[in-house]
Amino acid sequence: MRPYDAFLLMSFGGPEKNDDVIPFLENVTRGRGIPRERLAEVGEHYFLFDGVSPINQQCRDLVAAIRADFDAHGVDLPVYWGNRNWDPYLADTVRQMVKDGVRRVVALATSAYSSYSSHRQYLEDIDRARAEVGPDAPEIDLIRPYFDHPGFVDALVDHTRAALDRLPADLRGEARLLYSAHSIPMAMARASGDPRADHGPGGAYAAQLAEVARLVTERLGGGHDYEVVYQSRSGPPSQPWLEPDINDRLEELAADGVRAVAVVPHGFVSDHMEVKYDLDVEAAQTARKLGIHLVRAHAPGTHPAFVAMVRHLVAERAESPVPRTGLSRLTPAGHTCGPDCCRIR
Structure with missing residues (x-):
């Protein structure tokens, strides 16, 4: 080393x-x-x-x-x-x-x-x-x-599979996967990643979150509908942040007849306070009110x-002079960020 x-x-x-x-x-x-x-x-x-x-x-x-x-x-x-x-x-x-x-x-x-x-x-x-x-x-x-390192993705796969196993057997196959990450202001999201690359309106941050959701779902067998949602917003209502909020999305899913969800905190490394409160307390309360069965996967942790x-x-x-372990086209091209990478203007 x-x-x-x-x-x-x-x-x-x-x-x-x-x-x-x-x-x-x-x-x-x-x-x-x-x-x-x-x-x-x-x-x-x-x-x-x-x-x-x-x-x-x-x-x-x-x-x-x-x-x-x-x-x-x-x-x-x-x-x-x-x-x-x-x-x-x-x-x-x-x-x-x-x-x-x-x-x-x-x-x-x-x-x-x-x-x-x-x-x-x-x-x-x-x-x-x-x-x-x-x-x-x-x-x-x-x-x-x-x-998108295999170690990060595979840990999420194992924890998501374990969460799905906690759902009632008759709901397990139809459960929707909600991949949850910390919301950030759109100005910060647009600035994420190399400014020379076009990652869409959510920047590299949102693109990377979407890629990990895809990778985990594929490794689970691809049998579940899935999407990325956000949590832990703290800015004023006038400031746009990445959406949808998980609680708002649960309301919409209930109206569409969804009966079970597995929440995967793929935006986090460990089950810290944003996971324990925003998901295990707030989102769980929302799901109970709506009659949705909700289970939450662990973050990678240990x-x-x-x-x-x-x-x-x-x-x-x-x-190695360049990164060599990644599962997607979004793997960083170098070990260090450029001078303007992820800088909010």
């Missing part, structure tokens, strides 16, 4: 007790002028779970799984973890790397797709953390978006194929 001497898992971060919730949300929304009353409203989602976001423990579990996989395959890289918005903060992790003598790092973000918030912002996080630490900070190379994918991507970045 040379030229690297460490691996870094980068994530969003989340609170782990009630007192953390508002300070965490202030970190997330800093500079956006969002009133404290709105933060308190969003904080209610976390208070339902005693202020604990699942994401930090899921990162701990993933770090442990990556370490075990590296050890089992002779990969001699220490594994670090740093967050954007909560402890362990990325800059603190980079400081620890300096103390440990680390000089060059390969990093993976817990987001598989191309957009400002899911890829470019992690590059900005790296630059900010290195600047804060100073001239001794190690070089950090971020692994490219990996949405599925063995996903964990092995991390090792494969580290090797790819270390050994």
Whole structure:
């Protein structure tokens, strides 16, 4: 795995007790002028779970799984973890790397797709953390978006099949697959990916989501109707975001006589708060009200194929001049983004 001497898992971060919730949300929304009353409203989602976001423990579990996989395959890289918005903060992790003598790092973000918030912002996080630490900070190379890597797709296939098996037998075959991802503003969506490529009005982000939905459905045998829906919208009604919202779509499907759906959170790496609240609480309540049987698949998490994918991507970045593992024509052409890739104008 040379030229690297460490691996870094980068994530969003989340609170782990009630007192953390508002300070965490202030970190997330800093500079956006969002009133404290709105933060308190969003904080209610976390208070339902005693202020604990699942994401930090899921990162701990993933770090442990990556370490075990590296050890089992002779990969001699220490594994670090740093967050954007909560402890362990990325800059603190980079400081620890300096103390440990680390000089060059390969990093993976817990987001598989191309957009400002899911890829470019992690590059900005790296630059900010290195600047804060100073001239001794190690070089950090971020692994490219990996949405169509077999390890990501196959983990979703297994979890979706398991979810379908939880439906009543007489509804299983007719269940519609709703692939759900975090909605983003249309301005951000249009800017996602290489600006020289035409990915349609939703940009590379929406195109990649559609491609993963197709890949997973095909691997399941192709017997289910499917579509991409969105969740977790947070902007004002006047600002267009990617649609349809999952709750609105459930209303329409019920009117069309659909009796069962399997929701696949293919836009996410782990079952964090947006999955636990927006799908397991809000969408589940909507489905019950409409008389629809709803099951939810797990995100990749620590599925063995996903964990092995991390090792494969580290090797790819270390050994190959171009990405070599992808299941679609949308696989990134290079390891690094262009200067204007995913930049919101």
